[in-house]
Amino acid sequence: MEYKLKRIKRRRVIPGFPLSMGITLAMVSMIVLIPMASIIICASDLSLQEFIQIVTAKDVVSGYVVSFSCALIAAIINCIFGVILAWVLVRYEFPGKRFLDGLIELPFALPTAVAGISLTALYSDQGWIGGIFAKFGIKIAYTKVGITIAMIFIGIPFVVRAIQPVLEKFDPQYEEAASMLGANGSRTFFRVIFPEILPAMLTGFGLALARGIGEYGSVVFIAGNIPYKTQIAPLLIMSKLEQLKYTDATAIALVMLVVSFLILLLLNIIQVHATKRTT
Amino acid sequence: MKKRMKRMVALSFVLLLAVEGLSGCKKNSSSSDGSVEITNVSYDPTREFYEEYNVEFAKYWKDKTGQEVTVTQSHGGSGKQARSVIEGNEADVVTLALAHDITAIEEAGLIEEGWINEFEKNSSPYTSTIVFLVRKGNDKDIKDWSDLIKDGVNVITPNPKTSGGACWNFLSAWAYAKNQYNGDETQIKDFVTKLYKNVSVLDSGARGATTTFVENGQGDVLIAWENEAYLTLDEHPDEFEIVTPSISILAEPSVAIVDSVAKKRGTEEVAKEYLTYLYSDVGQRLAGENYYRPTNTDILKEFSDVFNLDLNMVSIDDFGGWNEAYEVYFQDGGIFDQIYTQ
Numbered sequence: 001m002e003y004k005l006k007r008i009k010r011r012r013v014i015p016g017f018p019l020s021m022g023i024t025l026a027m028v029s030m031i032v033l034i035p036m037a038s039i040i041i042c043a044s045d046l047s048l049q050e051f052i053q054i055v056t057a058k059d060v061v062s063g064y065v066v067s068f069s070c071a072l073i074a075a076i077i078n079c080i081f082g083v084i085l086a087w088v089l090v091r092y093e094f095p096g097k098r099f100l101d102g103l104i105e106l107p108f109a110l111p112t113a114v115a116g117i118s119l120t121a122l123y124s125d126q127g128w129i130g131g132i133f134a135k136f137g138i139k140i141a142y143t144k145v146g147i148t149i150a151m152i153f154i155g156i157p158f159v160v161r162a163i164q165p166v167l168e169k170f171d172p173q174y175e176e177a178a179s180m181l182g183a184n185g186s187r188t189f190f191r192v193i194f195p196e197i198l199p200a201m202l203t204g205f206g207l208a209l210a211r212g213i214g215e216y217g218s219v220v221f222i223a224g225n226i227p228y229k230t231q232i233a234p235l236l237i238m239s240k241l242e243q244l245k246y247t248d249a250t251a252i253a254l255v256m257l258v259v260s261f262l263i264l265l266l267l268n269i270i271q272v273h274a275t276k277r278t279t
Numbered sequence: 280m281k282k283r284m285k286r287m288v289a290l291s292f293v294l295l296l297a298v299e300g301l302s303g304c305k306k307n308s309s310s311s312d313g314s315v316e317i318t319n320v321s322y323d324p325t326r327e328f329y330e331e332y333n334v335e336f337a338k339y340w341k342d343k344t345g346q347e348v349t350v351t352q353s354h355g356g357s358g359k360q361a362r363s364v365i366e367g368n369e370a371d372v373v374t375l376a377l378a379h380d381i382t383a384i385e386e387a388g389l390i391e392e393g394w395i396n397e398f399e400k401n402s403s404p405y406t407s408t409i410v411f412l413v414r415k416g417n418d419k420d421i422k423d424w425s426d427l428i429k430d431g432v433n434v435i436t437p438n439p440k441t442s443g444g445a446c447w448n449f450l451s452a453w454a455y456a457k458n459q460y461n462g463d464e465t466q467i468k469d470f471v472t473k474l475y476k477n478v479s480v481l482d483s484g485a486r487g488a489t490t491t492f493v494e495n496g497q498g499d500v501l502i503a504w505e506n507e508a509y510l511t512l513d514e515h516p517d518e519f520e521i522v523t524p525s526i527s528i529l530a531e532p533s534v535a536i537v538d539s540v541a542k543k544r545g546t547e548e549v550a551k552e553y554l555t556y557l558y559s560d561v562g563q564r565l566a567g568e569n570y571y572r573p574t575n576t577d578i579l580k581e582f583s584d585v586f587n588l589d590l591n592m593v594s595i596d597d598f599g600g601w602n603e604a605y606e607v608y609f610q611d612g613g614i615f616d617q618i619y620t621q
């Protein structure tokens with residue numbers, strides 16, 4: 001420890017390890033740890049029995065199911081399209097590439113409500129895209145499909161931005177070597193490229209999933225918000241808050257927090273294993 | 280090394296707290312140059328009305344006292360707005376959709392008891408009611424509440440658990456069914472359940488529901504505030520029609536001074552005048568022009584060509600007042616929740 005600190009001291013770029021560490025700790029406490037702890041403290045006002053009663057109420061459970069299942073599907077779809085998008089952006093040169101590249105981040109910059117409203121307008125049965133599907137009797141907006149689409153929209157940048165740098169560093173010589181050794185296209189992809197981008201993809205998957213689970217702003221517009229059908233868990237938290245039931249709201253939030261944390265932890269473990277295998 | 284690190288951590292904390300403390304020092308609202316600022320926290324559909332009213336009030340206040348007044352407006356779902364005030368959004372006055380939301384602020388200790396009698400007519404300078412907005416031609420032939428439970432009729436209304444306006448919608452439907460079935464609880468519940476089965480989108484607020492119906496073309500009928508319905512007609516002439524049901528509810532949006540904030544900021548006088556002026560002829564006419572029903576009956580008559588004055592209206596007192604109604608119908612496990620678990 002002492003040795004390490006000395007080394008940092010000798011070669012520091014940003015001056016003052018104690019100062020920067022102090023700022024880091026203060027910021028993390030202020031912005032992440034204290035608010036998180038307050039959720040737990042607030043929820044601890046409840047007895048265990050009350051807590052269980054709140055978080056296992058029928059409408060709450062159905063809210064979790066809607067949020068988690070839609071976020072999962074959205075994250076999987078994001079992984080598939082994220083890889084293709086990243087691949088195109090890294091490997092090909094075409095006019096407007098820079099523009100397209102910048103466009104990827106738009107879902108980050110756009111206020112989620114704006115995204116929700118425009119997606120709804122587009123995918124409702126009166127909208128441009130929704131209208132086409134409506135002819136075949138498929139409803140998109142105000143169903144779980146709509147929720148999933150909103151979650152895909154807000155999650156795609158995570159996957160693309162996670163995979164892109166890995167692909168950029170990936171030497172095309174490996175692919176050449178693979179094909180010279182007689183591997184066909186799909187074999188090259190699954191045995192050579194895929195293991196290389198898998199850890200990054202898992203990171204993107206985890207981030208997109210976590211973001212989707214907690215998403216409120218864009219989803220409320222495109223979801224019909226019908227209890228037991230299209231009501232997401234964050235909306236239930238909002239409606240508890242509106243009724244000034246703070247402890248109920250935090251109890252639901254706590255369950256979401258714990259489940260999301262477990263998912264991310266699990267993904268991290270898988271990722272570590274995946275990285276070990278490739279290096 | 281460790282000691283130094285600790286000191287640094289402590290120092291950064293102190294720095295952050297100092298910054299927080301400095302920004303916490305609000306400047307006094309009435310400054311020496313004779314101008315004053317007040318904040319009116321209101322609900323969704325009053326936007327247009329208060330925009331116009333604030334201009335009129337500023338003129339009036341300037342004439343009376345020589346002071347410039349700036350009114351900052353804030354709009355949103357009524358319940359959400361009440362919560363923001365409770366959590367520290369410094370409003371001098373609140374003008375919300377239902378008395379229940381103001382009572383919640385009172386219970387948090389920010390408004391003094393008895394606010395409802397502080398101004399005339401239960402502190403409701405204007406009232407409204409619930410009507411139906413249908414698409415031009417009224418293809419589904421919607422005339423009354425009973426048409427909303429027919430098969431194939433698609434209804435849009437917000438969720439009463441998140442929207443004040445939606446509570447009024449629910450209670451009007453209930454009042455109709457109560458009258459229809461002579462108070463038989465099972466049948467009333469059955470009626471309302473059928474109605475909500477026909478609801479395809481349950482938005483979280485009244486404006487959201489209007490957007491869903493008007494802009495996104497969902498549903499055959501929107502259960503709406505009367506003033507929202509008229510505003511929609513103004514904005515989209517020839518696309519919609521208003522249908523007045525046989526029974527509706529007298530919605531009394533209430534106003535109140537947030538005593539603790541006004542006292543602290545020294546704005547009690549201007550806040551009181553701001554709300555009192557709503558009852559003046561100017562304020563009442565402006566309300567009427569924005570499709571709120573003026574509580575001054577003489578001025579209401581001036582608008583008899585706009586409003587259906589023969590409408591049979593029940594009031595919240597028929598439900599035992601807001602606190603009781605909220606407890607019975609909208610609390611967790613209340614009648615609204617039961618409708619969806621069946």
